[in-house]
Amino acid sequence: MNNKAVVLYSGGLDSLLAVHIAVNLGLEISALFIKTPFYKKDIKTLKQNLDKLGVELNIAEIDSEYLNIIKKPKYGYGKNLNPCLDCRILMFEKAKELMEKTGASFIITGEVLSQRPFSQRNKANILLIEKKSQLENLVLRPLSAKLLPITLPEKTGIVDRNKLYAISGRSRKPQLALAKLFNIENFETPAGGCLLTEPYFANRLKNLLKLDLLEYYKFAHIGRHFVIDDNLLVVARQKNEYDIIASYKDKFDFFETPDQPGTCAVFLKKSTKEQKKLASQIVLRYSKKAKSVLCVSEEGHQIFENLENIDEEKLNSLKVGE
Template identity: 40%
Template sequence: MKVEQRRALALYSGGLDSLLAMKLVKDQGVEVIALNFVSHFFGGENENAQRLCDQIGVKLEYVDFKKEHMEVVKDPANGRGKNMNPCLDCHALMMSYTADYLMKRYEADFLISGEVLNQRPMSQRKDALERVQELSKMDDLIVRPMSAKLLPHTKPIREGWLDIEQLENISGRSRHRQMEMAKAWGIENYPKPAGGCRLTEPNYSRRLKQLEADGMLHHEHSDLFELIRHSRFLRLDEKKYIFMARNQQEEEAVESYADMATFMVEGTSETPGPAILAYGEMTEEDLEIAKQLYSRYSKAKGKVEATMVINKEKVVYPAFDVEELTTKMKAYTMD
């Protein structure tokens, strides 16, 4: 009698742990579909993630849950980590979203997660994994292949859909076993274990907290979440910001958000300088600051007149006291 092939959905961050977890399950004859959840702070189409999924023979799907995730970021029931990361609630949300919508859509039998016991202090302790499972609505259908031998056996293992002996018993922060597995399977050019979530990054989190303090931590202000990532950030006042590019890549990023600008300052061939985007209800004094910033960080260095374009109109700004600008900047948050 032909045995029914099981199908599993996998939470796939793009990292090595989740990739190896999928490989362990796929090698037992289970069809695996990788789900990359896309929020404002992680996930999204990635050529390397697609290449790695292709290499182990699993289909990659993207799941947009930006609005739902935003609510968790704003008010996480289980708190945040060291930065802005609501890891417990985030993991539970991905799993409950899968339970509510995706299990039926893909006619899947169970869910795979690449979490490793005790690898992360907030979200991967045993009690935290149990808490996530409790919140997830997935009941008894979550398998964590990388640490399965150290965790209670869930239905897919108890029912014989998976052989526990072919799963792993990894615990802790060391990556030696994962690297051995990757080498054995010929998996190369996988991402370093940086997490991939901007909410865990201290510098980004400090900027995001500034937006949160101003009441801007909402889905409709998501462009600001990108701008604080791709530029130097200056807060003039509540809900009044200047974003200034520091290199060519940031120049392109800042200019791509020109439609939301109160005014844009752009460079000229006479005085090359950084793109500057102003957001919010700006005053003439604020515009003056933007002109001085452009001059200071342009070829002119504030020492000679600088030619710039403001909202498509060419403007010539004279030399000025750069030290005075430096003193003035101490009143603002800039990094």
């Protein structure tokens, strides 16, 4: 065992404190940020705080592996579509890969005991994640270490347990006091960052999952969503969404209003004639002055005009996530 460690770094205050503690302990560390498709963090800001300490930032992007755990999490979901236990296990596995690649001996995280529901709720979950990622006794959590079983780096004297902390619970006071002690001024508020915990986003993503369309998760960020049979229609709400949706013109059945450019839409699955007609009614509903809709699909170009207004009750019954 040596004094090299990988710090799982989310950019939040807790993991930044873990980096500071590790540096103060004289450990040789590299930080690892795991970029999932649903984690909104600005890498530049993450890097700035590490640069000040001369700590290298590594980024591991997990995409298809992550979608697989969302589809079928072994340990289930949290309150929304957040598969926290599976997610943490995957993150620990990635940290272990970097640990082995860099010749480091252990992992450090900023986890705080009993702070969050589900993933870090209790000692049992913390230890389960550790076991499943085959990192038993090799995860040092400096903020709560004194409340947890002794780890190998402590046992072997590489880390002095007396210099670690016994923080637990949801209060942020101890962490804020430590931030002051370490002169940390710029840090993110603990308001999350994981879109899977946000009900609006999770609801739209759940719907994509149900329709077997999770591979198009990027659409969960944009447009109005309408479920028509087992198909999903995405209608642009504003200019930037118009441009994104129009860029899929050649891939999906596409709808626009050529006489009065307003909104546009795509079906994420091949659509039937009836579905196309209904989609055109919806597109007209959101295009104030347009009278006709052009549909571009494998079957060629088709104009829908003289359509009846869609009934608002019907429209609302098809709408998702708003």
